[in-house]
Amino acid sequence: MAVLTAALVALSTISAVPAVAADPTPEGAGSYTTDQVGPAPEGCAPLATDARAFITDSAPAGAVPTNDWWSSLSFKKFDCSMSEPLHAHPVSYKPSPDGLGLSYTQQPTLYGTPGGIGEFHYPYSQDLVVGVAGLNASVAEVADWSDWTVTPSWSDGTRSMTATIGHGLPVTWFEMAGGDALLSGGSDLRVWLDDGARIGFSTGGADYVAFAPTGSSWTVSGSELRSDLSGKGYLSVAALPTTPADDDAARTAQADSYTPYAYVEVTGTRADYVYDEATSIVRTTYSLTTEAHEGTNTGTIVALYPHQDVYLEGSAGDGPGDGVAADRTYESARGTMTTLVGATSFTTGTPFTGVLPEVPSVATADGDANARLDALLDAEAGDPMSVDGADTYWTGKALGRAVRIVEIADQLDRTDVRDTALGQIEAVLTDWFTASPGETEQVFAYNENWGTLVGFPAAYGSDRELNDHHFHYGYFIVAAATLARFDPAWATDQEFGGMVDQLIADANNFDRTDLRYPYLRDFDIYAGHDWAAGHGAFVNGNNQESSSEGQNFANGLIQWGVATGDDATRDAGIYLYATQTAAIQQYWFDGSGAMPDAFGHSTVGMIWGSGGAYATWFSGEPEMIQGINTLPVTGGHLYLGLRPDDVAANYDELVAANNGDPTVWQDILWSYLALGDGDRALSALDADRNYPVEEGESRAHTYHWIANLAALGTVDTTVTANSPVAAVFTKNGERTYVASNITQSPLTVAFSDGTSLAVPVGKTVASGAHAWSGGGAPGGTEDPTDPTDPPDPPDPTDPPGDAETTFYLTAGGALVTDPGTTGTFVLGAREGPDAVGDPSTGLTATVEHVTGEFSGLGTAFDLGLDAESNVGNGTRLRVSYDLDGDGSFDRVESYRYFATDPVPGFERYTSANHALESSSGTLGDLTDGTIKVEIWNVIGNASSLLNLADSVVEVPFGPLTVS
Known part of the structure; x- marks a missing residue:
């Protein structure tokens, strides 16, 4: 499918690149470019120059909405004439040349095997088509839209039709011209009501009533229903609630109750x-x-x-x-x-249940816990961001990591670490928020055709498909909100505040008068949650994977609005946050118990328009399927703990699905567990302190989060505050009240049970079961570090450890101890999960006759991989040791595969971010032994590049001799 999709896109897309570079557009001290510095949104050919190519002149002005449940109608990606199914609920729709197909699916279809069900869907299964007799339109266009409706339009030059469809509307309204109304059902169509203007019928397992204007009549011919509509040109079709098969009287009663409203058009x-x-x-x-x-x-x-x-x-x-x-x-x-x-x-x-910059340091402010956290902060002091990747997503993840370190370092008065992290954040944000003539890297570019601001380098289709802007930009906005507390001048409109507002407007513009961007691009107003895909062109509709990264965006708006005194932004963030909290608890975590029993899960990794999936785009591992909706771990994600018992049950489900405790993303999953059972989470952390760290996390923050939640207990939803930056926790019946002041003025926070807290500027205060106050005032100058000149991060391509134990890869299949190899090696498309295959598929490199003493450590590696523009590739490394050279490998280690992104540029596949997945045998001293390294693609239908110049494998032996 990936190959076919790529071919279709190549045939149907055109990229338009301006020939003359424009001067950057200033935004205070910042700026963005209007040049097309990277790929533009891609779809069917006319969209390259006109994003409104499939929108009629009667449609609303302004930027074209994307990332909606109906986006495949206008952002045509694969079907250049009609669209993919549109799952409006309760009815789903699909345009065709002869009209609009309707489907009311009432039973889920499950996909997978017994004991391994992976998805449930209420798929589009056509019940009938409503059209104009003889209609044969070459394209379905968009004539209108509103907050949760859309109006598709058809015309073949003689006959025309529009239909108004929307979320929560079981009645579909049609306007027709040029011929009779024609309803075509299945071979099972059965009429049970025919009294002039109304005709009730069952087809495809669903019940419908068509309401023609008064005075009209219907002609029934086999599975077709026809009416001239008395020449009035309008018609409504209602899908009825489920009725027992033999109860036509109940069907007629429902039709009667709907009739008074059948001639009311939703405009x-x-x-x-x-x-x-x-x-x-x-x-x-x-x-x-x-x-x-x-x-x-x-x-x-x-x-x-x-x-x-x-x-x-x-x-x-x-x-x-x-x-x-x-x-x-x-x-x-x-x-x-x-x-x-x-x-x-x-x-x-x-x-709205409140957010915090970070949980308070009630347990880690002194004693052994403080010493432990202090040592973990020391490990981060030189490079809190730990940047791994240059695109908007991975830069965002690095910013998020640094923000967490800022917050906990500030609480513990570690101003050295805090200000180093703040300096990195300011330098990175300022760089991204400043465009230079001709700049193509770390820059934001406004595309007027599509009404969007895209950061380059982009990632995961954020440029070509307008995917995931809320995911990426949420990290930037949270980082800017943190910086605004400590450097308020940086956040003013005269400096860089305007650029933050541009990112907010692109992803979720809440100002209806601002036509540069669509209103609430990523947020589905009626469904109550974000959609990730810009075009939504899938048979299952649009999708959303990481609901928690969507909430990170909403949290960013709240904290940016509070820190800068912008109530409109604050309130927009609170609206998004509260609404999505309700939707996430219902749909991702099955709060209503609506997931089919046979599905076998009480959580999903992804929501689709037609259902849900225990899956992700990038991994089939339970840890990542369940973990993707719990990261990043921040004080803005306390909503995940609103049902503590469900948190513990969800974690237990993960352990069961994984056939054991998590072996990857442990820090994320333990942090989630801490919201339901902090003591259990802390015990798990204490038992495995050398876990692999998730890319956006740090050991310091994970310990801080879990240790303090173990002391605080769980979120108490029965008490609220009159400040959005406050929360209440309870343990053993005792409450702790917490409030943070991220403004520039003293604050008193009142809680709904009569408790109040006075919170000085820049402080977080806890009172009740735990009493604590910490944090420095904004603009703290205790450390003379220049925030505009942070220390340089270490070169991520430097080989880990001692060079004597490091091997470099060569295209010829040898492992060598001397650097100097250049060029790249092509890893072919996947042939099998455990088969490297011939050199066109994978690289096998060996070194023989090696002698060395076992150091007691483990294997380490750092590889440079680039899937270029190829989607869905994943690369695995396996290292095998024949300790005595007898031809039998005594130790074999397979590491979790690395899911590469479809953005040109090398990424780092390292042992630090991809843990050992399986191993056999034990290590010991090497005596005339052999080491073999295998690298190959385990998923994906295209090739990847391995950078030989900086890809290294470190083995736990030394000093080594090779004879």
């Missing part, structure tokens, strides 16, 4: 939010603009997702909003959807 939708600071509630009002084509009713039928229903305020006219809660439900990929009949609006009151 627009909008969600407006308000953050109630006093009660820490986000109230969101979902409004529908309607037009009645017959009768006087203005309401419609609305189906609510579980995350909305659980926080619905008022019903049946006794609260904000309107509509009557009906005893009708729909099945969907998100669980059961409840129904409001006759609604034009409804309001939810979703709790």
Whole structure:
């Protein structure tokens, strides 16, 4: 499929590159470029020069929405005429040349084997097609959109049609011209109601009613239904809730109850939010603009997702909003959807549970715990960022790592470490936020055609597909918020604050008047969570993997808004955070119990438009499947601990799926466990202090997080605060109240149970079961380190350890002890999980007649890999030791494969970030022995490059002699 996809893209895309470089656009002291310095968004050919190529002139002005449930209609990627299935819930849709296909799938389909189910979906399975008789449109375009609806449009020059579809709308509205309305069902179509304008029928296992204008009639011919619509040109089709097969009377009763609202067209939708600071509630009002084509009713039928229903305020006219809660439900990929009949609006009151820059140092501020943490901070003092990669994602991960070190070093008054990290953060952000003429690296570029700001080098399709901007930019924004506390001048609009606001606007522009970017690009307003793919062109709809990295973006907005005094940004972040918290608990962590029993999991790695998957894009390992929705570990992720018992059960599920304790990403997973059982997490950490560190983490932060949560206990959701940067914890019935002041003025925080905390500038204060106050004032100058001149990080290509124990790889298959090898080696496409194959597939390098004393350490390696633009490659290293040269390997070590990105440029595959996956035998002294190194692709259908110039393997023997 990957090869076919690449071929299709190559045939259907064109990249446009400006011929003349433009001067950078200033934004305060920062700037961005308008040059196309890297790949532009790619899709069907017309999109290269006109992102609105598949949008009609009647559509709203401004930047084209991307990353939505319906994006494959306008951002056509593979199907250049229609789109992929559009999973609106409860109905799914698929345009075709003759009209719009409808599907109401009520039972999940599970994929995998017994005991190994990996995915569940409510797939698009066409029940009927609604169109105009004779329609044969060459393309489906977008005529309109609103917050959660879209209007596809068809025309063949003689016949035309539009359809308004949306989340939570079981009634689809059609406008037609040039011929009769034609509904084509399956061979099982059965009519059970035909009384003039209305016709009720079952097909494909679902029940529908079509409502033609009053005075119309229907003609039934086999599986086709036809009406001239009395020449009025409009039609609605309602999908009905599930009814027993033999109960046509119930079907007719449902049709009767829907009839008063069947002629009400939904012409627009909008969600407006308000953050109630006093009660820490986000109230969101979902409004529908309607037009009645017959009768006087203005309401419609609305189906609510579980995350909305659980926080619905008022019903049946006794609260904000309107509509009557009906005893009708729909099945969907998100669980059961409840129904409001006759609604034009409804309001939810979703709790916001607070964020922190970091958990307080109540256990690690003194004593042995402090000494242990101090030593771990010493290990980070020279290079807190530990940069591994130059693109927006991996730069972001490095920034996130440094931010955590800033926070804990500040709490412990380690100003030397804190200010080194702050200096690195400022230097990196300032570099990225400043464009120079002709610059193509570490720069942001605005693409006016698409209304997007892309950072280059990009990663994971953030340029070509507009994927993951909220993931990448969240790290930058959190880092900027941290820097704003200590250097407020840097964060002003006159300096670099405007560039932070540009990143926010690109990923989730909350200003409807700003037409440079689409409104809330990555956030699905009705579904309540982000979508990751820009085009969403998959048979299962759009997808979202790391919900927690989406929350990192929302947390960044909250802290940036609070630190800079920007309430609009703060409130937008709180709205995103609170809404997504509700959705994540329901859909990623099965809070409503809606995941199919046969699925066998209570968590997913990915949400799709049509379902969910116990999977990731990059790994099938349970640790990463479950860990991807728990990183990064920050004080902005306390929402993960709102159900402590579920945290512990989720961790136990991981251990069961993994057939044992985690062997990779232990730090992430223990940190997650600490939100449910801190004592258990601390015991696990204490038992394995030499675990491999996840790329965005540090040993100092992991210990700080777990040790302090073990003392604090779990998040207490029964008490809220009037400040967004506050939280409450409870252990053994005793509460600890925590608040941080990241503003420039003293602060008093009031909690809902009457407790209050006075919090000085720059401090985090804890009171109650634990009393503690720590942190330095913003702009601290205790250390004279120049924040604009941080120490240089070590060269990541330097070979680890003693050169006498280091081997270099050669293309000829030899391991040599002298550096000097140049060039690259081509690793071919995957042939098998355990087969290196011939030299066109993998590299096998050996050295024989080696003698040396075993040092007692382990194998280490550092390889440079580049998959170029190839998607889905993963490379594994295996090292084998024949200790006595008898031809039999006494020790074989296989390391976890490295998932390369599809961005040109070498990445580092190291033993520090990829742990031993399996081993056999034991090590001892080498006596005339043999060492063999094998490197090959274990996943992917394309080749990768191995950089021979800086790829090294260090073996645990020395001094060595080779005879």
